[in-house]
Amino acid sequence: MRGGLASHLPRRLALLGGTTRWSDCVEALSYLGRPAQLVQGVKIKEYEDAFAATVGVKYAIGFASGRVSLYGLLRALGIDEGAEVLLSVPTHIVVANAIRYTGARPIYVDCRLEDYNIDLADAERRITPRSRVLLLQHTFGVPVEMDTALAFARRHNLVVIEDCVHALGARYDGRQVGTLGHAAFFSTEETKTISTVMGGMAVTNDADLAYRMRTFQASCNLSPLSLSARYLMKFVVYYMLTEPSVHRFARVAYERLGRRNPLPVPTTLEERRGQRPRDYERRLSNGQAALGLAQLRSLQRNLEHREFVANAYEDSLSPCGLRLPEVPSKAEPSFVRYPVWVEDRPTVIRALAPHAVVGTWFTSVLEEAESPEAAGYAPGSCPNAEQAAQHLINLPTHPRVSARDVRMLTTALTRAVSSRGPSFKHRW
Numbered sequence: 001m002r003g004g005l006a007s008h009l010p011r012r013l014a015l016l017g018g019t020t021r022w023s024d025c026v027e028a029l030s031y032l033g034r035p036a037q038l039v040q041g042v043k044i045k046e047y048e049d050a051f052a053a054t055v056g057v058k059y060a061i062g063f064a065s066g067r068v069s070l071y072g073l074l075r076a077l078g079i080d081e082g083a084e085v086l087l088s089v090p091t092h093i094v095v096a097n098a099i100r101y102t103g104a105r106p107i108y109v110d111c112r113l114e115d116y117n118i119d120l121a122d123a124e125r126r127i128t129p130r131s132r133v134l135l136l137q138h139t140f141g142v143p144v145e146m147d148t149a150l151a152f153a154r155r156h157n158l159v160v161i162e163d164c165v166h167a168l169g170a171r172y173d174g175r176q177v178g179t180l181g182h183a184a185f186f187s188t189e190e191t192k193t194i195s196t197v198m199g200g201m202a203v204t205n206d207a208d209l210a211y212r213m214r215t216f217q218a219s220c221n222l223s224p225l226s227l228s229a230r231y232l233m234k235f236v237v238y239y240m241l242t243e244p245s246v247h248r249f250a251r252v253a254y255e256r257l258g259r260r261n262p263l264p265v266p267t268t269l270e271e272r273r274g275q276r277p278r279d280y281e282r283r284l285s286n287g288q289a290a291l292g293l294a295q296l297r298s299l300q301r302n303l304e305h306r307e308f309v310a311n312a313y314e315d316s317l318s319p320c321g322l323r324l325p326e327v328p329s330k331a332e333p334s335f336v337r338y339p340v341w342v343e344d345r346p347t348v349i350r351a352l353a354p355h356a357v358v359g360t361w362f363t364s365v366l367e368e369a370e371s372p373e374a375a376g377y378a379p380g381s382c383p384n385a386e387q388a389a390q391h392l393i394n395l396p397t398h399p400r401v402s403a404r405d406v407r408m409l410t411t412a413l414t415r416a417v418s419s420r421g422p423s424f425k426h427r428w
């Protein structure tokens, strides 16, 4: 969709499809034409090896999603009834679910407003003799202050699992996230740094843990053929519909489909209610692994682009007094999206709507939960996270965002904020 008419149509950025290139779609279509290789095949191991090499770990084991990777890690670490897992909010309901499905109890810890990562002073208050795991989420791609977090974990004898779902490519003290704890997991769901539509990867340097994860992987169901095919179809369809010149028209038509839309959704109603879905423990398909391999090949360019865009957002927005993330001194972030704190989120979203679908991670302390209480969250217990869930918007950083898009978005954002007068800006 280059040149010609498309270049004259008004652009509107989508949240999805931005990491995909036409050559990746050709790969997807080639697997759709070879159903015998769609579910099982050599690409899975090849992708796992490439992923391990990319992150710089010895072992990477693939699953249907990040949530299943976390669930497998917890089970392989012997976490079950009676254990407590400390995790920061805001996060996604499926993270809390993965903990709850093992029988363990999620202990919700508030975040710091500087970077939306765990507040260790609050974690200290929530430690009990049953605390076993510290789950460290590198929120939006900003690494947790790991020196302090690892010292905290040692002091309390906790196993550290890194949630790197937002943070592929980020570094702390020169080391990639995913190599700093005992184990880590990544997601390649369609809104993340690379996309296999759905997908997850557990990583570790611990040979015993890796062996147990392989055993768990072997016990997981294969991805059904029809689901594997629908994922690949979604990959291609979304690539086309989210092209910035056609997105505004395509989205209207697509939304008309409503419930008739045959393409799979990332989170089921049961999961949003905190219930365990049938067929939860599932593997990644061979066709999706082939897409993962293709996306890893262009990862470096993807990451450089995200860094360029995030820096441009920061340069344009920091003079306006808006609250932007503050990155720990040893951290090199890799922004999957760029978070901005605004007072009146609905107004800002409306102001930016002609240019982009603005991200709203997070609208709840447990994103997409029908009710965080159903997952054991006590309202009022994490006030910073509750505030963040009211005030954050997140701007796209993916490879389809151009320098001109950045200018349009930041101009519209600063105009929306300043038109509401100085009380609308943060003063700290």
Ligand SMILES: Cc1ncc(COP(=O)(O)O)c(C=O)c1O
Residues within 6 Å of the ligand: 065, 066, 067, 068, 091, 092, 094, 095, 137, 163, 165, 166, 186, 187, 188, 189, 199, 200, 266
């Ligand atoms: C911080 C975080 N961790 C984990 C997950 C789960 O990843 P997946 O959707 O691949 O299961 C999500 C989902 O968006 C997330 O935002």
